[in-house]
Structure formats: C-alpha cells, structure tokens
Amino acid sequence: MTAIATTSSFPKKAQGPGVWRLTPPKYAAAQTPWVGDVNPFVLESAALFLPGPPPDLQSDKWRDAFEYIKAYGAANSSVRTAEQTAIAQFWTANVIRQYNRIVRDVADARSLNLAETARLAAMVNIIAADAGISMMHAKYHYLFWRPVTAIDPTSVTSDGFGPFPLGYSDGNPATVEQSGWRPLIVTPNHPEYPSAHASLTSAVAEVLSRFLGKDRIDIDVHGFDPTGVAGNLNALQHFATARDLLEQVNNARAWGGLHYDFSLAAGRRLGREVADYDLRHAFEPIDDDD
Numbered sequence: 001m002t003a004i005a006t007t008s009s010f011p012k013k014a015q016g017p018g019v020w021r022l023t024p025p026k027y028a029a030a031q032t033p034w035v036g037d038v039n040p041f042v043l044e045s046a047a048l049f050l051p052g053p054p055p056d057l058q059s060d061k062w063r064d065a066f067e068y069i070k071a072y073g074a075a076n077s078s079v080r081t082a083e084q085t086a087i088a089q090f091w092t093a094n095v096i097r098q099y100n101r102i103v104r105d106v107a108d109a110r111s112l113n114l115a116e117t118a119r120l121a122a123m124v125n126i127i128a129a130d131a132g133i134s135m136m137h138a139k140y141h142y143l144f145w146r147p148v149t150a151i152d153p154t155s156v157t158s159d160g161f162g163p164f165p166l167g168y169s170d171g172n173p174a175t176v177e178q179s180g181w182r183p184l185i186v187t188p189n190h191p192e193y194p195s196a197h198a199s200l201t202s203a204v205a206e207v208l209s210r211f212l213g214k215d216r217i218d219i220d221v222h223g224f225d226p227t228g229v230a231g232n233l234n235a236l237q238h239f240a241t242a243r244d245l246l247e248q249v250n251n252a253r254a255w256g257g258l259h260y261d262f263s264l265a266a267g268r269r270l271g272r273e274v275a276d277y278d279l280r281h282a283f284e285p286i287d288d289d290d
Contacts, residue, residue, distance in 0.1 A: 015168075021161045049273040050141065057171060068261065069257060088184055090235050093222070145191075183256060188258070198259070217240070220238050
C-alpha cells in the first residue's frame with residue numbers, strides 16, 4: 001500500500017516542450033501519481049471522462065493562455081488588482097476542509113435530519129473523490145508543463161524530465177518567455193492539466209445544485225486570510241449561485257499563476273461529468289413514500 005502524500009512511479013513522456021518539469025522553489029517529487037490508479041467509488045474507470053489533450057503549442061489558444069497568465073499570475077504583476085490578489089490567496093485554503101464545512105453549514109441552515117446530512121456528506125465526498133481520481137489520472141496521462149516552467153524555461157533543475165539549466169522553449173514566436181518569472185502562489189508539485197481545484201469545485205457545485213434543487217445555492221465559504229496564521233479559514237465569502245462559485249475559483253487559479261484557462265475549462269467539464277454520472281448511478285432522488 002502506498003502511503004498518502006508520497007510519490008510513486010508513473011509513465012514518463014519523451015523530453016520536449018510542453019512536458020512537465022519539477023517546479024521551484026522546492027522542486028519536490030511528483031505528488032501522489034498513484035491516486036490516478038485508485039479504483040473510483042462509482043465511476044467505471046478513472047479514464048471514463050478523460051479530457052482531450054491540451055492545445056498545440058503553436059496555436060492561438062496556447063498563445064493567449066500563456067500571455068494572460070504571464071501578466072495576471074505573476075508574483076509582481078502590475079495588472080492584477082489588490083482584490084484579485086486577495087481572491088487568489090483566499091482559495092489557497094485546504095479545499096477538503098472548505099467543502100466539508102459547507103456541508104455542515106448547509107445541514108444547519110436547512111435543519112437537515114441525520115439521514116439527510118449523511119446523504120449530503122456522502123454525495124460531496126464520494127463524488128469529489130471520484131473527480132479527484134479522474135483528475136489525477138488525466139494529469140499524469142498528459143504530463144503537461146506548469147506556467148512557471150513554460151514562461152521561465154531556466155527555472156528548471158536537473159530532474160530527469162529535460163535539459164538543465166536552459167529548459168525548453170515552446171518554439172512559438174508569438175509567446176515571450178521571461179527569465180525569473182514566478183507565480184503569485186507557489187506551484188503544487190503535480191502536472192498542470194486539468195486543474196485540480198476546478199475539477200473538485202465543479203463536482204461539488206453540481207452536487208450542491210442538485211441537492212438543493214437549484215443553481216441559487218446561497219452558501220458561505222471560509223477561506224485563507226493572509227493576515228492570519230498559516231492554514232487558517234478566517235476569511236469569508238458568500239456565493240449566491242453555483243456559477244458564481246465556479247467563476248471565482250477559476251479566476252483565482254489564473255490570478256495565482258497556477259493554471260492556464262484551458263486547464264480550468266477542462267477541469268470544470270471533468271468535474272461536472274463525474275458528478276452527473278455518480279449522481280445518476282448512486283444518488284437517485286429519494287421517494288418520500290419509501
């Protein structure tokens with residue numbers, strides 16, 4: 001059995017532009033590749049909703065995503081606002097803690113009984129787990145590079161995934177690399193595509209919408225307050241609709257310098273597809289007459 005939070009072996013791709021590299025500042029080993037090989041709770045397989053590949057590095061879609069995150073996601077960005085910075089930091093909190101707190105808050109606010117509360121908790125956690133397994137399977141299937149190693153190829157180390165110290169250029173004359181570029185938020189030690197947070201948030205948002213029977217979910221989310229101690233959930237934001245929640249999380253990951261917009265879109269789609277499948281196959285509505 002592989003211990004939680006440890007790395008494991010995984011298939012590597014041929015070295016070249018677009019292939020994942022270890023990221024600064026710690027250049028930590030790949031995070032939990034084994035998760036993508038776990039048997040899902042409800043899904044037939046982790047590959048059931050595998051997203052299509054990331055865009056070609058010579059495409060306009062790649063160029064636009066590259067330039068946006070380079071400008072808005074930089075640690076020293078001159079275009080990101082103070083509010084956008086705070087939002088990016090808000091969503092660095094532990095997402096499992098955040099979303100399980102929502103479960104408790106919804107149960108309290110709507111006076112759910114024990115069975116209803118247990119059902120909601122099971123829906124959120126089982127479906128989020130299946131989304132997480134599917135997402136990690138896709139990440140290590142595509143092994144796509146993070147913004148920090150694409151924008152600053154010289155940020156790489158001798159990691160076995162490509163040359164050091166110069167890294168790889170994307171070869172696209174329309175993108176302008178920048179030595180020393182760093183994201184606002186430290187890059188997690190796993191591949192880029194699709195976004196983990198977008199996948200999980202999309203899955204949970206779908207659950208909440210279905211459970212409450214509407215897009216207007218009216219929930220409070222507790223997040224990280226940068227003026228407080230590490231790991232706190234002292235900041236608070238209200239989200240009227242599931243769409244509002246999804247939009248802010250996606251913006252936050254781009255403003256934090258962590259994800260290209262196409263990775264966020266792929267994560268949103270994956271989370272929604274997993275949630276729809278799991279809800280239909282394991283969480284059909286309960287007949288009050290039963």
